[in-house]
Amino acid sequence: MLTVEAKNVDFYYSDFHALKNISLEVEKNKVVAFIGPSGCGKSTFLRILNRMNDLIDGTRMTGSVLIEGEDIYAPNVRVDELRKKVGMVFQKPNPFPKTIFENIAYGLRVNGIKDNSFIEQRVEESLKSAALWDEVKDKLKKSAFALSGGQQQRLCIARALAISPKVVLMDEPASALDPISTAKIEELIYELKKDYTIIIVTHNMQQASRVSDKTAYFYLGELIEYDDTTKIFTNPQKESTQNYITGRFG
Amino acid sequence: MRHLEQELTALRQDVIDMWRLVISQVGKSGEAILSFDKDLAMQVSMREKKVDAYELKIDNFCENIIALHQPVAIDLRFVLAVLKINANLERIGDFANSIARLLITHPSISLDADLITQANLREMVEEVKKMLVHGLEAFENEKTSIAASIFSEDSVVDELNDRAAHVFAKYIEANPDRAYECLHLISVFRKLERLGDHCSNIAEEIFFYLDAKILKHSPKI
Numbered sequence A: 001m002l003t004v005e006a007k008n009v010d011f012y013y014s015d016f017h018a019l020k021n022i023s024l025e026v027e028k029n030k031v032v033a034f035i036g037p038s039g040c041g042k043s044t045f046l047r048i049l050n051r052m053n054d055l056i057d058g059t060r061m062t063g064s065v066l067i068e069g070e071d072i073y074a075p076n077v078r079v080d081e082l083r084k085k086v087g088m089v090f091q092k093p094n095p096f097p098k099t100i101f102e103n104i105a106y107g108l109r110v111n112g113i114k115d116n117s118f119i120e121q122r123v124e125e126s127l128k129s130a131a132l133w134d135e136v137k138d139k140l141k142k143s144a145f146a147l148s149g150g151q152q153q154r155l156c157i158a159r160a161l162a163i164s165p166k167v168v169l170m171d172e173p174a175s176a177l178d179p180i181s182t183a184k185i186e187e188l189i190y191e192l193k194k195d196y197t198i199i200i201v202t203h204n205m206q207q208a209s210r211v212s213d214k215t216a217y218f219y220l221g222e223l224i225e226y227d228d229t230t231k232i233f234t235n236p237q238k239e240s241t242q243n244y245i246t247g248r249f250g
Numbered sequence B: 001m002r003h004l005e006q007e008l009t010a011l012r013q014d015v016i017d018m019w020r021l022v023i024s025q026v027g028k029s030g031e032a033i034l035s036f037d038k039d040l041a042m043q044v045s046m047r048e049k050k051v052d053a054y055e056l057k058i059d060n061f062c063e064n065i066i067a068l069h070q071p072v073a074i075d076l077r078f079v080l081a082v083l084k085i086n087a088n089l090e091r092i093g094d095f096a097n098s099i100a101r102l103l104i105t106h107p108s109i110s111l112d113a114d115l116i117t118q119a120n121l122r123e124m125v126e127e128v129k130k131m132l133v134h135g136l137e138a139f140e141n142e143k144t145s146i147a148a149s150i151f152s153e154d155s156v157v158d159e160l161n162d163r164a165a166h167v168f169a170k171y172i173e174a175n176p177d178r179a180y181e182c183l184h185l186i187s188v189f190r191k192l193e194r195l196g197d198h199c200s201n202i203a204e205e206i207f208f209y210l211d212a213k214i215l216k217h218s219p220k221i
C-alpha cells in the first residue's frame, strides 16, 4: 500500500524553480531517506508533504501529492487535519517552554482531547515509543529545557507521535546530536517503522544507509535516483549518485 | 585527492605489485620444471614468503579501509573484490611454489623430456600465464572485456589438461616402471589446471567490481 504518492511536483520560490518534476512513492511502514548536496531541495520537498511551504510567501506548486490516497492539496483539505496525519521533527530540538508532560499533552489538547486519563496514558505511550520514558518518568513536571539535546529531540519525536500520525517527517533529526543520542534516534526510527511511515532527510550517508529501506538522491531540484537503499549503496545506476555517495562530488 | 582515494590507489598498487610477483613465480616454476632447473626452483621457493607477506598486508589494508572509511558503491565493490583477488593470488603463489618444490624435494627424480613435450607442458604453462596477465591487465585498465577472455582461456587449459591425461595414461601403460615420475608430472598439470580456475575466480571478481555483475556459479558469457 502506498502512503505517499507525489506526482510531477514542481515547486517555485517566486521565480526560483526549486523542485523539478518530482514523482516519488513511499510504501506504508517503510523508512525513506532523502540525500543530496545542500540546497538540492530535500527540505523543500519534505515540507511539501505536510504543506509547510504554504506558510512561505510567493511560493507556487504544481503536480499532486496523495497521502493515503487523498490529495492533500485539494481545496477542501484542512491543513490542521493534514498535520495530524503527517507529523514533523526538525533539525534542532524545539520543545515548547513548558514541562515535559505539557509538551506532549499540549498537542492533544489543541486537538480537542479533554479526557485527562487518556492524555496521561498517551503521554506515557508516546514517551515510551520515543525511548525516553525511563529517563523522564520521574520528572514529568520539570521543564523540557532541563533535558539534554538528545533527550529534547526524542521529546519532540514523542510529541509528533502523540497525535498518532501516519507519516513522520524528519529533517536532519540527529545532526545536532552526539553519537550516542544519534544511535538512539536511529534505533528509534527502526522501531517506529512498525507503526509509522518515516521520511528522513540526512547529510550523513551512513545514517541513510543504516536506517532506510529506500533512498532518494536529489540534485539541483531533481530526483536523480530513487531505489532500495542496498542498491543505492552497492550499485547506484547514476554516475551522479555514485559521485555523491562515494564523496567524489564536485 | 581525497583521503579514501589515496588509500584505494595505494591498495591498488599493492595488488598490482603482488600480481606481478605471482606472474613471475608461475613463469619461473614452469620454466624450472621445463628445464629441470633446481636453482630457479629454489628462487621460487625463497620468494614464496614475499607472496604471503603481500597477502597479509593487503588483507590488513582492506580491513582498515572498511573500518575507517566505510566505502560504498564502486569503492566498496573494489575493496571486496580485492579481498577475494588477494586470496586467489595467494593460492596461485602456493601452486607455483609447490610445482617448484617438486624439483627440490625430489632432487633425484628424472623427468622424461619427450613426455613433457608430448604432454604440451610448455603450452599449458604459457596459457595459464596468459590468464594471469590478462587478469592484471583487466584490473589495471578497468576493462571487463579483457577479463572476459580469461573464461575462454580457462577452457583451453582444461582441454590441454584433458589431452595430457591421455598422453600420461598411454605412457604409463607403455612404461610402467616410470609411472612414479609420470605421476609427479600429472600433479604439475593438475596444479596448473587449478591455477586456471583461480584465474577464472579473479575474472569474476573483476566483473563484480566494475559492473556489479555476479558471474559466480553461472555459465560465463
Ligand SMILES: Nc1ncnc2c1ncn2[C@@H]1O[C@H](COP(=O)(O)OP(=O)(O)OP(=O)(O)O)[C@@H](O)[C@H]1O
Pocket (backbone or CB within 6 Å): A013, A016, A018, A036, A037, A038, A039, A040, A041, A042, A043, A044, A045, A056
Ligand atoms: N524560503 C525560501 N525562499 C527562497 N528560496 C528558498 C527558500 N527556502 C529554500 N530556498 C532555496 O531552495 C533551494 C532548496 O532549498 P532546501 O532548503 O530545500 O535545500 P536542502 O536540500 O534542504 O538543503 P540543506 O541540505 O542545506 O538543508 C535552495 O536553493 C534554497 O536556497
Ligand SMILES: [Mg+2]
Pocket (backbone or CB within 6 Å): A042, A043, A044, A171, A201
Ligand atoms: Mg534542508
